Amino acid sequence: MELGLLRLATLLYLGATFDALAGIAMQRELPRWLLPRLLLGGLAVHGAAIILRSAAAGHIAVTTFAEALSFLAVVLVAIFLAVQARRPLVALGAVVSPLAFGLVLAADAAYSGARPLPPVLHSAWLPVHVVLATLGDAVFALAFSASLLYLIQERRLKTHRGRGVLRHLPSLETLDRVNYACLVWGLVLLTLGIMSGIVWAHEAWGRSWSTDPKLVFSLLTWAVYVVLLQGRMTAGWRGRWAATLTIAGFAVIVLSLVSVNVLALGNHGKAF
Amino acid sequence: MEQRTIVLVGLNHRTAPVEVRERLAFGNGRLEPALRELIAVPGILEGAIVSTCNRVEVIACGADAAAVGSALPAFLAREHGVADPALATHLYTHADREAVRHLFRVAASLDSMVVGESQVLGQLKEQYGVAASVGASGRVLHRCFHKSFSVAKRVRSETGIAEKAVSVGSAAVELARGIFDRLEDKTAMLIGAGAMGELTARQLLAHGVGSVMVVNRTYERAMDVARELGGMPVPFDRLARYLPLADLVIGTASGEEFLLAPPLVDEAMRERRRRPMFFIDLAVPRNFDPAINDLDNVYVYDLDDLERVARQNRTLRGAQIGRAEKIVEEELRAFMAQAHERDAVPVLARLRAHGEAVARMEAERTLAAALRGLDDRQQKTVRAMASAIVNKLLHGPTARLRNEAGRGPLAEAAAALFGLEEPSQSQPEAVVLSLAGNG
Numbered sequence: 070m071e072l073g074l075l076r077l078a079t080l081l082y083l084g085a086t087f088d089a090l091a092g093i094a095m096q097r098e099l100p101r102w103l104l105p106r107l108l109l110g111g112l113a114v115h116g117a118a119i120i121l122r123s124a125a126a127g128h129i130a131v132t133t134f135a136e137a138l139s140f141l142a143v144v145l146v147a148i149f150l151a152v153q154a155r156r157p158l159v160a161l162g163a164v165v166s167p168l169a170f171g172l173v174l175a176a177d178a179a180y181s182g183a184r185p186l187p188p189v190l191h192s193a194w195l196p197v198h199v200v201l202a203t204l205g206d207a208v209f210a211l212a213f214s215a216s217l218l219y220l221i222q223e224r225r226l227k228t229h230r231g232r233g234v235l236r237h238l239p240s241l242e243t244l245d246r247v248n249y250a251c252l253v254w255g256l257v258l259l260t261l262g263i264m265s266g267i268v269w270a271h272e273a274w275g276r277s278w279s280t281d282p283k284l285v286f287s288l289l290t291w292a293v294y295v296v297l298l299q300g301r302m303t304a305g306w307r308g309r310w311a312a313t314l315t316i317a318g319f320a321v322i323v324l325s326l327v328s329v330n331v332l333a334l335g336n337h338g339k340a341f
Numbered sequence: 342m343e344q345r346t347i348v349l350v351g352l353n354h355r356t357a358p359v360e361v362r363e364r365l366a367f368g369n370g371r372l373e374p375a376l377r378e379l380i381a382v383p384g385i386l387e388g389a390i391v392s393t394c395n396r397v398e399v400i401a402c403g404a405d406a407a408a409v410g411s412a413l414p415a416f417l418a419r420e421h422g423v424a425d426p427a428l429a430t431h432l433y434t435h436a437d438r439e440a441v442r443h444l445f446r447v448a449a450s451l452d453s454m455v456v457g458e459s460q461v462l463g464q465l466k467e468q469y470g471v472a473a474s475v476g477a478s479g480r481v482l483h484r485c486f487h488k489s490f491s492v493a494k495r496v497r498s499e500t501g502i503a504e505k506a507v508s509v510g511s512a513a514v515e516l517a518r519g520i521f522d523r524l525e526d527k528t529a530m531l532i533g534a535g536a537m538g539e540l541t542a543r544q545l546l547a548h549g550v551g552s553v554m555v556v557n558r559t560y561e562r563a564m565d566v567a568r569e570l571g572g573m574p575v576p577f578d579r580l581a582r583y584l585p586l587a588d589l590v591i592g593t594a595s596g597e598e599f600l601l602a603p604p605l606v607d608e609a610m611r612e613r614r615r616r617p618m619f620f621i622d623l624a625v626p627r628n629f630d631p632a633i634n635d636l637d638n639v640y641v642y643d644l645d646d647l648e649r650v651a652r653q654n655r656t657l658r659g660a661q662i663g664r665a666e667k668i669v670e671e672e673l674r675a676f677m678a679q680a681h682e683r684d685a686v687p688v689l690a691r692l693r694a695h696g697e698a699v700a701r702m703e704a705e706r707t708l709a710a711a712l713r714g715l716d717d718r719q720q721k722t723v724r725a726m727a728s729a730i731v732n733k734l735l736h737g738p739t740a741r742l743r744n745e746a747g748r749g750p751l752a753e754a755a756a757a758l759f760g761l762e763e764p765s766q767s768q769p770e771a772v773v774l775s776l777a778g779n780g
Contacts, residue, residue, distance in 0.1 A: 226519055227634065229646040241617060242522035305614030308638045 071125075072180065074118035075139065075173060081111035082146075082170035089163035092237075104162045105153055108146050111169070115143045126183045128191070131199045134330040135179040140199070141326075142172035145207040152211070158247065160238050164214035194269035202262035202287075205255050206322055209294075212251035213319035216312035219244040223309055245307055248315055252301070256294050263287050283337040286325030293318040345386060345481045346406040349440035350413035350432055351398025354454045357431035359645050363626035365421050365428075367392035368595060372468065375420055376477040382416055384408045387479040389472035389486065391447070393464045394537065394625040394644055395454045400444065402481050406436050438677055441485055445669045448489035449496040454648040456662060458509065460537055462493050484680070492672045496665045509537065509644065510544035512651040513621050517545065517589060520619050520640060524549040530587035532556045532580070532600060534566060537623045538593025542570055545589060554587065556580050558594070581605055585612035591621045592628030599630040606633050621647070688752040689742045691761040692735065700724075700731040 085107040092104075119140065122130040130136045149165045152158065186195075222238045239247075266284070297314045300306035306314075329337050352365065367375055367390055379388040379401065388401040399417060403409040414432055418425045435443045446452045450461050469486045472478040478486070521527055529550050531542045534557055542553055553572035556579075557563035563574035575583050584590070584605070594600055601620075610618065620641040622629045627643055634641035642650075704727035708720055715723070742751055755761070 222519065226516065226640050229642060229649065238519070240518060240522050241520050246522065305616075307615055308617065310637065 071118045071121040072177075074114050074121070075177060075180075078111045078115035078118065079170065079173045079177060081107050081114065082142075082166055082173060085111065085162065085166035086170050089159075089166055093163065104159055104166070105150060108150060108162065108166065108169070112143065112146045112150065115139070115146070115173070119143060122183070126186075128186055129196045129199060130183070131195075131203070132186055133179075133181055133184050135176040135181060137203075137326075137330065138172050138179065139176040141203050141206055141210075142169045142176070144200075144203050145169055145172070145210050148204070148207050148211060152247075158239055158243070160218060161211065161214050161247070164217055165211065168210060168214070189273050192269060192272065194265060194272065198262060198265040198269050201258055201265055205258035205262050206326075208251050208255035208258060209290075209315075209319050209322055212248050212255060212315050215244045215247040215251065216315040216319075219248065219312040220309065220316075223312075241308065245311065248311060249301060249307075252294060252298055252315065256291070256298060259287065259291055259294070263291065281337065283325060283329045286321060286329065290318055290321045290325065293321060345402045345404065346409070346437055347400065347402045347440045347481065347485065348406055348409040348413065348437075349398055349400045349435045349443055350410065350417070351391070351396055352428075352431040352433065353396035353398075353452065354645065354648060356433060359625060359627065359643055361431055362395070362397065364423060365392075365397045365417060366394075366625055367397065367420075372471050373475050376472055376475050378420065379416060380477045382412050384412060387482045388477045389469055389482050391465060391468055393461060394623065395461075396447070396452075398447070400440065400482065400485075402479075410434050410436060438673070441676060442669065442673050444485055444489045445492045445673055446666075448493040449665060449669055450493070451496075451662065451665055451669065454509070454644065454651070459497070460540065462490065466490060485676075488672070488676050492669060495672070496668050499668060500661045500664045509623065509647045509651065510541040512647045513541055513591075513642070514544060514548045516640070516642060516647075516650060517548075517550075517619055520617050521588065525551050527551055527588040528586055529553045529589040529591060530556060530575075530583065531566070531570070531572070531591045531593070532628060533592060533594025533624065534562055535593030535595070535623060538591050539566060539570070541591055541621065541623060542572075545591075546570065550589065554583055556583070581609070585609040587618070588616070589619045589621065590629075591623060593623045594628050595624065596628075597626055600628045601633060602630045603632050603636060606639060607636055610636060610639065623647075688756050688761060689739055692739065692742070692755060692759055695759060695761060696731040696735050697728065700727040703727055 085104050088104045088107060119130055119136075122136070126132070131140045145165060146169050149161060153162070218238055219241060222241055222244065226241070238244075263284070266287075270281075293314065297306065297311060297318065300314075301311060352361065354362070357365075372390060372392065375390060376388060379385060379390065379399065382388075382401075384403045384405055385401045386403050388399065391398045391400070397417070399413050401409050401413060413434075414428060415425060417423075417432075418428050443452070448462055448465055450457050450459065453461050465486070469478065469482075473483070517524060517527075524545070527550050529542055529545050529552070531538055531553060546553060553567075553570050554575045555563045555567040555570065555572050556575045556577055557566065558577045560574065560576050563576070566572075567574040580600070584601075590601075592600065606618070606620075615638050617638045617640070620629050620633060620639065622641060622643040625644065629641055629643075631641060631643070633639055701724070704724045707727075708715065708723060712720075712723065738755060742755060
């Protein structure tokens with residue numbers, strides 16, 4: 070049941086991906102109607118799957134690699150739709166949809182049964198820490214999407230090819246603004262995520278958490294984004310350079326997600 | 342009367358890059374002396390020069406088409422001090438019917454970089470005016486150019502290409518939309534007073550750009566343009582100081598040197614904290630050093646680049662362009678037939694005029710005397726019958742005269758038979774008009 074729902078969500082995200090790509094290939098305005106609705110449908114089905122799984126496990130279902138990937142996808146789609154409701158940026162969906170699709174596909178591949186949570190980690194900190202950290206990652210994924218579009222759009226404008234096929238992409242200024250907003254929000258969430266993790270680890274294990282690889286990666290990510298924010302605020306970094314750094318920061322996030330979980334490093338890889 | 346063949350030699354945005362076009366352009370001051378040089382060339386009887394951002398064309402006529410055709414490239418090379426062979430690869434030559442067609446298409450904006458834009462017609466009229474005022478153009482070019490103006494008018498009123506004109510300005514607006522989030526809080530800077538620049542500034546303002554600064558070497562001119570656009574004039578020597586305030590910079594200043602080079606723009610970018618700048622270079626020769634485009638967050642587009650962008654939008658109007666081309670062909674056919682008849686068989690025109698006069702006179706006399714009381718429709722029938730009789734009678738002779746093409750025994754015989762003596766003096770229109778004006 071829950072796996073079936075997950076697969077249905079995968080199909081809906083795939084549909085959204087095709088819709089976005091078809092829109093670009095046919096040079097029409099990116100679908101304002103279908104794409105958000107496909108993603109909304111995906112979000113509902115996907116959310117239901119996670120709720121079912123969490124109910125069965127007795128805690129929020131984020132303790133296996135597959136669960137973490139699936140949770141990240143659902144949060145990413147939710148944030149995109151929330152932003153989309155305030156300001157239509159359908160073009161971002163052209164990156165968000167394949168990202169969500171890829172994440173749930175990976176979740177499906179890594180799918181495993183629920184893993185019992187060590188009693189020491191049964192705590193109210195679990196949902197707080199996980200939701201904050203995942204929100205941070207998802208916001209940075211959105212910043213990555215905007216930056217990717219920025220670099221594409223910027224290249225076309227620089228090389229005088231006009232906007233052509235991608236004429237319905239948002240303006241550079243808009244994308245840069247999205248990047249900035251995501252940077253600020255992402256940093257706030259990441260900081261809170263790291264802090265909540267430290268507090269929780271301290272409560273659970275005392276001091277044994279300080280060399281956890283996940284924490285090292287998170288601090289590295291944090292440093293990249295803090296430098297970027299600092300540069301933006303004081304040195305007027307923006308545009309291509311800001312987009313490139315944003316993508317670099319996101320690469321660290323992906324690296325951390327993959328290495329920690331696949332290689333089962335530290336508490337995030339081993340304990341759950 | 343001797344035969345005059347029209348020959349057109351030129352280059353445009355399709356055959357020559359902007360670097361070549363800017364070298365060959367005839368600036369405002371150079372047009373008159375160049376026209377005088379042109380008609381001093383042996384074998385050239387009339388001449389005109391069209392020089393816009395996108396084309397330089399010399400139109401001349403003389404008795405020997407081949408001689409004129411080879412004299413024109415040499416003339417262009419000499420005027421600009423360019424090597425003849427280097428030029429040759431960019432030049433096209435049209436003679437006679439093709440030359441007229443080309444002129445019609447240029448006037449109708451079908452040969453423009455941005456099809457349907459209306460600026461070229463104004464430039465054509467202005468530059469033909471110069472040719473007429475220095476006495477370079479004569480009867481043949483006069484007819485050609487004036488016909489081209491009316492063809493352009495017809496194309497514009499009967500097809501939609503002008504309204505939907507995706508002009509250079511619209512291409513600039515579209516690109517600005519790709520760079521800037523909203524235009525309302527943006528400031529444009531217009532450098533120079535070219536017509537194209539002013540139009541583009543107007544278009545940007547119409548699409549929401551918040552304000553505009555106008556820079557000109559002559560401050561009075563800057564004030565005039567600023568007043569018209571509702572903008573702020575800026576003295577030329579303050580250009581560098583005000584540059585950081587501009588988000589969009591339009592260049593239409595004349596001059597051989599770049600007005601803005603990378604170091605100056607880099608300085609401005611630092612001052613504006615690297616917020617993006619969009620440079621629109623409409624001048625030929627160009628105002629902005631293309632190397633500026635290499636700076637971060639700076640986008641420089643020259644006319645050729647805008648053309649490429651506009652071309653992406655142009656296919657939409659293919660049907661309208663087809664209709665416009667059809668009008669040009671139709672007018673060309675009529676014009677050439679008329680010219681052919683006029684030049685080849687002058688007797689023919691007089692014969693036809695004579696016949697028409699006789700038919701009209703006889704019909705009116707009959708209507709007035711014997712057929713009073715006929716209603717309008719019946720009167721019309723009588724008149725039509727009279728001219729039909731004349732036309733039938735003249736059909737054979739006119740066809741044969743036309744085939745004879747030129748002065749031959751038949752033409753002389755016809756003149757003698759019908760009593761059609763050539764008018765003692767045939768004055769070109771312009772001269773007649775000026776005499777009337779003096780009297």
